[in-house]
Amino acid sequence: MISAAKIIAALERHGITHVLGVPDNGSCVLYERLWEHDTIEVILTSREGEAYGLASGLYLGGAHPLVLIQNTGFLEAGDALRGTAYNMGIPLVMLVGYRGYATMAPGAPRVDTAATFFEPTLKAWNIPYTAMHTDDDCGQIDDAFAKAQETSLPTAVLLVAETA
Amino acid sequence: MLDKYTCLAKLAAKRTDEVVVTTMSVAMPWAAHSDGPLDFAHVESAMGHAADFALGLAIAQPERRVLCINGDGSTLMSLGVLVTLAQRPAPNLTIVITENGTYEVTGSQPVPGAAFIDYEQICRGAGLQRVYTIDTDDDFDAKLDQHFAEEGPVVFIWKIAPATEPVPKPALPILERAQRLRTALVGES
Numbered sequence: 001m002i003s004a005a006k007i008i009a010a011l012e013r014h015g016i017t018h019v020l021g022v023p024d025n026g027s028c029v030l031y032e033r034l035w036e037h038d039t040i041e042v043i044l045t046s047r048e049g050e051a052y053g054l055a056s057g058l059y060l061g062g063a064h065p066l067v068l069i070q071n072t073g074f075l076e077a078g079d080a081l082r083g084t085a086y087n088m089g090i091p092l093v094m095l096v097g098y099r100g101y102a103t104m105a106p107g108a109p110r111v112d113t114a115a116t117f118f119e120p121t122l123k124a125w126n127i128p129y130t131a132m133h134t135d136d137d138c139g140q141i142d143d144a145f146a147k148a149q150e151t152s153l154p155t156a157v158l159l160v161a162e163t164a
Numbered sequence: 165m166l167d168k169y170t171c172l173a174k175l176a177a178k179r180t181d182e183v184v185v186t187t188m189s190v191a192m193p194w195a196a197h198s199d200g201p202l203d204f205a206h207v208e209s210a211m212g213h214a215a216d217f218a219l220g221l222a223i224a225q226p227e228r229r230v231l232c233i234n235g236d237g238s239t240l241m242s243l244g245v246l247v248t249l250a251q252r253p254a255p256n257l258t259i260v261i262t263e264n265g266t267y268e269v270t271g272s273q274p275v276p277g278a279a280f281i282d283y284e285q286i287c288r289g290a291g292l293q294r295v296y297t298i299d300t301d302d303d304f305d306a307k308l309d310q311h312f313a314e315e316g317p318v319v320f321i322w323k324i325a326p327a328t329e330p331v332p333k334p335a336l337p338i339l340e341r342a343q344r345l346r347t348a349l350v351g352e353s
Contacts, residue, residue, distance in 0.1 A: 050242065054219055057218060060221060083211070084209060084217060088338060
């Protein structure tokens with residue numbers, strides 16, 4: 001499990017004003033905590049691609065958005081990410097749930113292709129990323145913000161465990 | 165049926181310091197009137213995502229009107245955004261759907277459902293309350309000021325005649341357009 005409180009503390013450190021995306025089983029606790037937050041506004045989108053368009057507009061208008069989605073939605077949103085945040089040079093951090101990670105273990109009875117396609121796609125799309133497994137990895141979020149600012153490009157932190 | 169070029173000329177004549185986001189077959193005709201820091205051609209970009217991009221701008225800049233001149237094909241690509249617009253309303257956001265029934269810049273192929281689709285019904289069904297379909301010059305003139313002043317989100321569906329615009333080619337690359345817009349809005353790129 002990854003602490004939602006620690007993730008939110010990281011978002012607060014970096015002045016995040018808006019979290020955009022679609023909840024999933026792994027992020028639902030994080031979303032619930034964010035809905036209670038005083039200064040971070042959650043905007044649910046109908047589909048993950050909208051989150052990238054919305055985030056890009058927010059950033060260019062002076063806000064500080066973050067995208068919170070699952071890897072399935074990331075795959076769906078490919079052209080939206082490319083055509084907005086990537087092409088527009090938005091230093092956007094995205095937290096992306098890693099559905100199916102465990103199914104890639106040797107001997108697992110069933111492989112989830114959302115997982116098998118995930119990291120190769122991140123690499124193909126030039127999205128730098130790290131993977132958070134536990135609370136000890138929370139510093140990766142700070143690193144992602146630094147990387148995004150350094151490159152003026154989107155950066156991902158993969159949430160391997162569910163939030164709690 | 166409206167003429168797109170006449171409508172854009174009238175809109176441009178009224179425009180002051182609003183952000184104007186354009187797409188596809190409107191991008192270059194609009195640029196002929198105005199191509200400054202507050203004009204953003206959402207092309208070479210993600211099809212279907214001009215409206216959510218405009219929503220982001222409107223939320224971040226609540227004191228400034230944002231107009232998004234979208235196409236019917238673009239709208240159809242991301243219909244869910246109409247619900248997103250309704251559930252997170254931005255009072256300073258105007259959406260125009262230029263309905264000509266075609267994918268104009270690729271050779272005017274028909275947009276799916278062009279013969280029967282009703283964008284006003286779709287918008288209202290998505291929860292948007294201020295939705296106007298305009299198909300005469302007199303009605304356009306009567307509603308022109310509302311594009312800038314009506315509480316948003318407000319949607320105007322322009323029933324326009326098909327035309328033959330080519331693939332838009334803005335003067336600046338999208339990265340520079342984005343940086344220019346941010347500098348104009350925030351003072352930094």
